[in-house]
Amino acid sequence: xxxxxxxxxxxxxxxxxxxxxxxxxxxxxxxxxxxxxxxxxxxxxxxxxxxxxxxxxxxxxxxxxxxxxxxxxxxxxxxxxxxxxxxxxxxxxxxxxxxxxxxxxxxxxxxxxxxxxxxxxxxxxxxxxxxxxxxxxxxxxxxxxxxxxxxxxxxxxxxxxxxxxxxxxxxxxxxxxxxxxxxxxxxxxxxxxxxxxxxxxxxxxxxxxxxxxxxxxxxxxxxxxxxxxxxxxxxxxxxxxxxxxxxxxxxxxxxxxxxxxxxxxxxxxxxxxxxxxxxxxxxxxxxxxxxxxxxxxxxxxxxxxxxxxxxxxxxxxxxxxxxxxxxxxxxxxxxxx
Ligand code: ASP
Numbered sequence: 001x002x003x004x005x006x007x008x009x010x011x012x013x014x015x016x017x018x019x020x021x022x023x024x025x026x027x028x029x030x031x032x033x034x035x036x037x038x039x040x041x042x043x044x045x046x047x048x049x050x051x052x053x054x055x056x057x058x059x060x061x062x063x064x065x066x067x068x069x070x071x072x073x074x075x076x077x078x079x080x081x082x083x084x085x086x087x088x089x090x091x092x093x094x095x096x097x098x099x100x101x102x103x104x105x106x107x108x109x110x111x112x113x114x115x116x117x118x119x120x121x122x123x124x125x126x127x128x129x130x131x132x133x134x135x136x137x138x139x140x141x142x143x144x145x146x147x148x149x150x151x152x153x154x155x156x157x158x159x160x161x162x163x164x165x166x167x168x169x170x171x172x173x174x175x176x177x178x179x180x181x182x183x184x185x186x187x188x189x190x191x192x193x194x195x196x197x198x199x200x201x202x203x204x205x206x207x208x209x210x211x212x213x214x215x216x217x218x219x220x221x222x223x224x225x226x227x228x229x230x231x232x233x234x235x236x237x238x239x240x241x242x243x244x245x246x247x248x249x250x251x252x253x254x255x256x257x258x259x260x261x262x263x264x265x266x267x268x269x270x271x272x273x274x275x276x277x278x279x280x281x282x283x284x285x286x287x288x289x290x291x292x293x294x295x296x297x298x299x300x301x302x303x304x305x306x307x308x309x310x311x312x313x314x315x316x317x318x319x320x321x322x323x324x325x326x327x328x329x330x331x332x333x334x335x336x337x
Contacts, residue, residue, distance in 0.1 A: 034309025036075040037210045037326040040067055040088060042098045044255045044301040047319025047334060057334065060097055060321060064332045067091040068325045071209070075325075081209040081217030081251075082120050082143065089116075089139040089219050092205035096178045098321075100205040101137055104176050104223025106185040109230050112176035114223050115237035116142040117153075121216030121245035128237035129163070130155040133176075136169040139221045142237070144168065153237060181226070188227045204236055206253025208245070208305045216251035216307065218243050218267070225258065234258030240268035247307060249274040250281055255320070256293075256300010264292055270304055281305075285312040 042064060071088045093101025104112040116138035117128035127146025130153060135141045141163040145154050154162050164170050204222035211217070220243045222236040235242035235258035242258070244267035245251035252267040261267075266288055273284035285304050293300070294316045301315025303322060313322045313333070323332040 032308070034210065034326050036072075036212050037305050037309035037311055037324065038068070038071040038075060038084065038088070039208050039303040039305055039311050039313060039324040040064060040071070040092070040322065041204070041206045041253065041255055041301070041303045041313070042092060042321030043204045044299070044315045044317040044320035046317065047321065049335060052334070056097075060334070061332045063091065063095045063097060064321065064323045065330075067207075068323050068330050068332070071207070072325045072330065075209065075211060078212045080213070081211035081215045082118060082146075082219075084209045084211060085118060085207045085217045085219035086139055086143050088207045088209075089205060089221050090137050092207075093137050093139060093221055096180070098205045099181075099223045100221040101223075102176060103178055103181065105181050105226040107224070107226075107228045107230050107232070108189075110182075110185065111230065112173065112181075112223055113228075113230065113232075114138045114176075114221070115234055116219070116221040117237040117239060117243040118142045118146060118219040119217065119239055119243050119245040119251070120146070121218070121247040121251055124246060126152050126239045126243075128153040128239060128243075129159040130233040130237045131231055132156070132159045132163070133173050134160045134170050135163045136171045136175065137221075139219050140168050141166075142219070142221075152239060155233065156231070176223075181223075184226050204242075204255040206243070206255060206303055208251040208253050208303050210251070210305050210307065210309050214247065214307065216245045216247050216305065218245040218251035218253045220253045220255075222255075235261035235266070238262055240265050242267060244268050244271050246271050246275075250284075250304050250306045252285075252302055252304045254300060254302040256302075256315075256317070257298055260293055260296060260298025261300065264288065264296065264298065266293065266302065270302070274306070281310045281312050285314050289314040289316050 096103040119126040206220040249271040273279040
């Protein structure tokens, strides 16, 4: 008798597959799987209609649309997700409008120190650079670390030298000087003891992709936070904090007050909620941004895509430059709603 109860118990257990498999399968069953999808961001902060000029709005929308179009062309052609992330981020890094590459903000010493990372959801390979100052496109340096070194993260001078050895484009640090960012630093310094607005504190660019082969990839690139201490490294180059990708769950790129994103392991937390708790992408991303981070006082947002091409772009600031493209639909958004 006891034995048959034991076997009945075993039978019931075998009817209930592991929660991980079950939830991912159910999630796939619920939604139609898209052949490709991509989401980009250009930073979160106090971005409202009231403090925006029509010219700036148009200029930002133009660059983001260009990035979406480039991404879609590559995705349609079957380009690998990591490659798409790199090329799309180049467009944002080469624009002075975003806090990454050319438009990177200044640190306390009036220098530009940039961070970037990239991750491949197929094999969990990742690469990152922190505090670099001569690499025109830090996202490419992150990719080179991933593909051509034994390491995941290089920082400072070592990363700059590595990028040069890899034949990446090197520029004089003065390339990153923009009048606008210099003025921001002066403003921020002048009221250093007062509360800074979110926009003055940060910004960043990121891209997440589901490619035609079903692979997920994520990348993030930033100048960090205006007036940051020299050699300060934020969440953007930290795998699991600012960037994460896993084909079984999602690809995530974050923007916001980096110290919080590091402490709450934000990008990995989204993946973990999906993997261990069976959360949908939407629930997992809302939970971290609107609940956990918000309660802690961590401002910012993230972009994410899952294996079915579902996307999420939550933020707890007034606005976030964001855009997405999937078959038949392309959109750039800035404000809430
Ligand atoms: N997260 C970036 C950092 O803390 C800044 C940002 O996203 O705005 O360096």
